[in-house]
Amino acid sequence: MRGVGAQDAEFVRPDLSHRAVARLLVVLATASGCLDVFCVTQLGGFFASVITGNLVQLGHHIVAADSRLLSGGLAAVGGYAIGVAGGTLPLRHAKLGWRSRTHLVMVVQVLLLVGVAGGWWATGGRPGLAASLTLLFAAATASGIQSVVTISSGIPHATTTYLTGSLTSIVRGVVFDPHRFAAGAAGMSRLLGLLGGAVLGAAVLRVAPLWAPTLAAALVASVLATATAISRSRRRLPSRSPGEDEQQDHREDRAD
Numbered sequence: 001m002r003g004v005g006a007q008d009a010e011f012v013r014p015d016l017s018h019r020a021v022a023r024l025l026v027v028l029a030t031a032s033g034c035l036d037v038f039c040v041t042q043l044g045g046f047f048a049s050v051i052t053g054n055l056v057q058l059g060h061h062i063v064a065a066d067s068r069l070l071s072g073g074l075a076a077v078g079g080y081a082i083g084v085a086g087g088t089l090p091l092r093h094a095k096l097g098w099r100s101r102t103h104l105v106m107v108v109q110v111l112l113l114v115g116v117a118g119g120w121w122a123t124g125g126r127p128g129l130a131a132s133l134t135l136l137f138a139a140a141t142a143s144g145i146q147s148v149v150t151i152s153s154g155i156p157h158a159t160t161t162y163l164t165g166s167l168t169s170i171v172r173g174v175v176f177d178p179h180r181f182a183a184g185a186a187g188m189s190r191l192l193g194l195l196g197g198a199v200l201g202a203a204v205l206r207v208a209p210l211w212a213p214t215l216a217a218a219l220v221a222s223v224l225a226t227a228t229a230i231s232r233s234r235r236r237l238p239s240r241s242p243g244e245d246e247q248q249d250h251r252e253d254r255a256d
Contacts, residue, residue: 014097014154015231021098021153022186024223028146029160029190031219033197034204035113035139038212041205042125043136044072049143049161051080071133079137083144097154098227105149106224112142113217120213139213146220155186163191 016024032049039048046054058073087105094101116138123131143161150160159165170187197219205212 014099015102015234016098016227017234018154020227020230021155022158022189024098024227025150025153025155025158025160025186026189026193027219027223028150029163029193030197030200031216031223032143032146032161033194033199034201034219035143035197035213035216037198037201038205038216039076039136039139041202042120042209042212043127043132043139044069046072046076046136048076048136048139049080049147051077051162052164054080068129071129072136075133075137076140079140080144080147083141083146084148085144086141087145087148091148091152094152096152098231100231102149102152103224103228103231105145106220106227109142109145109149110217110221110224112138112145113213113220116142117213117217121210125210135213142220158186158190160190160194163187163194 014021036047036049039046046057054073054076058070058077061069061073086108090101090105116135119127119131119135119138127135147159147161150158157165157169170191197216201212201215204215
């Protein structure tokens with residue numbers, strides 16, 4: 001019974017605070033911007049994570065009967081769906097919050113992105129159709145995993161791959177109450193992170209195109225390394241009740 005109780009206590013307490021998670025999500029949004037600008041410019045015009053745009057493109061190519069671009073749309077949408085399913089399976093019974101299982105899921109995402117970077121290098125930045133589809137599929141799968149990690153991170157309504165809803169919430173909040181603009185600061189940070197990542201990714205494509213997909217892999221790997229280090233340090237702290245952890249998170253959020 002003691003082992004079960006210890007397991008439950010660990011299950012209840014997240015490995016990272018809300019403040020730490022919110023900051024890491026900005027970095028993940030930046031990685032998403034880097035990855036999407038690479039995919040849409042180098043892998044057939046499809047995004048790794050913007051499924052709305054991919055579905056529109058897919059519909060257009062169905063009518064145009066362009067089998068080459070049709071296969072790209074299927075790879076992007078299918079890869080993202082598989083990433084969401086694969087990321088959900090190990091996290092489906094876990095409570096919200098960044099936990100040890102989150103780290104394991106992110107390891108898979110990092111490996112996929114490293115594979116994309118390695119494949120891009122192996123083809124000299126000029127992949128054929130089959131290689132392009134494989135790289136796009138892997139990138140979209142990694143983005144699907146990242147979406148699941150973000151949703152299960154414990155930050156309400158947070159996204160790092162599709163931010164239309166974030167912009168909608170920010171604008172609506174300002175219209176309803178201009179004095180509460182600060183309430184959307186986290187969403188705005190992720191929006192700016194995505195934009196910054198796209199700018200950074202486009203710049204790398206100009207000056208060192210072979211390094212472009214490596215940037216997204218490095219950013220996600222840095223998030224994983226940082227989250228692992230923080231979680232280890234928190235585990236060394238004296239155990240607190242879930243209520244005390246929540247109060248500490250609120251104090252940290254106000255400090256921001």
